[in-house]
Amino acid sequence: MRALVDDDDSFPSTPGKTKIIDRAGSHHNHRHRHHLAFPRHLLWTLLFLAFLASYLSLRSFLHTSSRYLSSSFATLTFDNRVRASAEPTRPDGLVVLVTGAAGFVGSHASLALAKRGDGIVGLDNFNSYYDPSLKKARRSLLSSQGIFVIEGDINDAKLLKRLFDLVSFTHVLHLAAQAGVRYAIQNPDSYVHSNVAGLVTLLEACKIANPQPAVVWASSSSVYGLNDEVPFSEVHRTDQPASLYAATKKTGEAITHVYNHIYGLSITGLRFFTVYGPWGRPDMAYFSFTRNILQKKPITVYRGKDHIDLARDFTYIDDIVKGCVAALDTAEKSTGTGGIKMGPAQYRIYNLGNTSPVTVPTLVSILENHLKVKAKKHVIEMPGNGDVPFTHANITLARVELGYKPKTNLEEGLKKFVKWYLSYYGYSSRKGKNW
Numbered sequence: 001m002r003a004l005v006d007d008d009d010s011f012p013s014t015p016g017k018t019k020i021i022d023r024a025g026s027h028h029n030h031r032h033r034h035h036l037a038f039p040r041h042l043l044w045t046l047l048f049l050a051f052l053a054s055y056l057s058l059r060s061f062l063h064t065s066s067r068y069l070s071s072s073f074a075t076l077t078f079d080n081r082v083r084a085s086a087e088p089t090r091p092d093g094l095v096v097l098v099t100g101a102a103g104f105v106g107s108h109a110s111l112a113l114a115k116r117g118d119g120i121v122g123l124d125n126f127n128s129y130y131d132p133s134l135k136k137a138r139r140s141l142l143s144s145q146g147i148f149v150i151e152g153d154i155n156d157a158k159l160l161k162r163l164f165d166l167v168s169f170t171h172v173l174h175l176a177a178q179a180g181v182r183y184a185i186q187n188p189d190s191y192v193h194s195n196v197a198g199l200v201t202l203l204e205a206c207k208i209a210n211p212q213p214a215v216v217w218a219s220s221s222s223v224y225g226l227n228d229e230v231p232f233s234e235v236h237r238t239d240q241p242a243s244l245y246a247a248t249k250k251t252g253e254a255i256t257h258v259y260n261h262i263y264g265l266s267i268t269g270l271r272f273f274t275v276y277g278p279w280g281r282p283d284m285a286y287f288s289f290t291r292n293i294l295q296k297k298p299i300t301v302y303r304g305k306d307h308i309d310l311a312r313d314f315t316y317i318d319d320i321v322k323g324c325v326a327a328l329d330t331a332e333k334s335t336g337t338g339g340i341k342m343g344p345a346q347y348r349i350y351n352l353g354n355t356s357p358v359t360v361p362t363l364v365s366i367l368e369n370h371l372k373v374k375a376k377k378h379v380i381e382m383p384g385n386g387d388v389p390f391t392h393a394n395i396t397l398a399r400v401e402l403g404y405k406p407k408t409n410l411e412e413g414l415k416k417f418v419k420w421y422l423s424y425y426g427y428s429s430r431k432g433k434n435w
């Protein structure tokens with residue numbers, strides 16, 4: 001037995017043990033040794049191969065199952081996060097899907113709704129039309145308030161179906177869009193993709209959802225286009241758009257009307273008038289002017305024909321959010337079920353403006369005062385790129401039916417914006433730094 005144990009060359013031997021065998025020195029032992037050495041090698045090779053095979057198959061099993069487990073875990077986590085975010089914290093709270101939730105109006109509206117106890121699920125594609133890091137910062141803000149913002153596109157029908165399967169949304173606040181009037185010249189497709197195709201995909205999901213949600217969505221003051229009756233009222237002409245952006249928003253009004261008419265979706269379209277404020281859009285004039293003024297770079301100020309200043313009915317974000325919330329609160333239920341209309345449904349359109357247009361040079365002066373820096377103005381005639389000379393909202397309808405009453409004038413609103421801008425971009429702590 002001793003020989004069997006000690007006499008194995010395939011084991012690293014100790015000199016002492018070898019000696020013991022040699023001293024036993026028998027022929028038998030020697031023969032025995034040769035006789036057993038081969039099968040032992042084979043045995044160990046086989047054992048090694050078996051070990052290797054089981055290691056490899058275990059590894060592949062673990063790999064496959066860990067992938068499966070982690071994807072099921074991710075699914076579970078995703079579903080749970082969606083459900084948790086959608087849970088209202090007040091009795092009879094709304095359950096709202098907010099598209100464009102990481103956007104300017106979307107983030108403010110989501111926070112306001114969550115604050116009063118509504119359940120919110122956000123959706124945003126985080127595209128790079130402007131710096132996505134600002135959108136991510138807004139998402140972090142929402143996340144700190146328990147709002148889950150899903151990275152996804154309104155054109156993703158599967159994702160929308162999954163969300164409607166997970167949650168019975170009472171409302172959809174649809175704010176996801178390709179914004180910007182002049183950018184449509186450079187990238188017309190993105191307007192069709194988001195404002196037309198995306199809208200249809202979203203309405204298809206709303207149509208078949210059970211229960212159907214009520215839809216409140218962002219149209220635009222730009223639909224008034226070349227209309228020259230002032231102030232712009234909802235009954236005025238909107239069939240002369242001046243930009244592709246305006247045309248897609250007007251198309252949106254027509255498309256939502258179809259879904260209201262055929263499928264009984266409750267629809268409210270809100271025509272926003274040049275919304276501005278903290279956490280705003282860097283592509284807009286007040287924002288890019290601020291950036292350039294602080295960086296001592298020139299700003300381009302457009303002016304109309306015959307040296308007439310352009311003017312906008314600039315509307316502060318908090319007023320717009322109040323209008324959105326009022327629209328959600330007063331929206332009637334959709335009437336359809338399973339994609340079939342059961343009765344006439346509400347269809348509304350409102351102007352949400354400020355009712356006091358301000359010229360672009362005045363906007364610049366207000367910014368100069370708040371920033372305490374003089375702008376380097378480069379004044380040129382408005383290029384034919386989709387801009388209209390002025391906007392001015394008549395808000396009687398919104399006031400009567402939504403209780404909408406804008407409170408913040410441009411002076412005050414820009415003061416709040418500048419305060420946010422300086423703090424967000426670190427100017428307060430880096431005074432005078434030119435970046």
Ligand SMILES: O=C(O)[C@H]1O[C@H](OP(=O)(O)OP(=O)(O)OC[C@H]2O[C@@H](n3ccc(=O)[nH]c3=O)[C@H](O)[C@@H]2O)[C@H](O)[C@@H](O)[C@H]1O
Nearest residue numbers: 179180181220221222272273274284285300301302310387
């Ligand atoms: O109400 C809307 O429906 C739209 O409002 C907003 O569009 P606009 O009113 O065009 O705002 P914005 O770009 O801030 O230009 C303001 C003024 O500055 C002038 N302007 C602009 C840029 C520039 O470099 N120079 C300049 O003079 C410019 O000619 C204009 O007179 C939203 O962007 C849009 O998404 C949509 O929501």
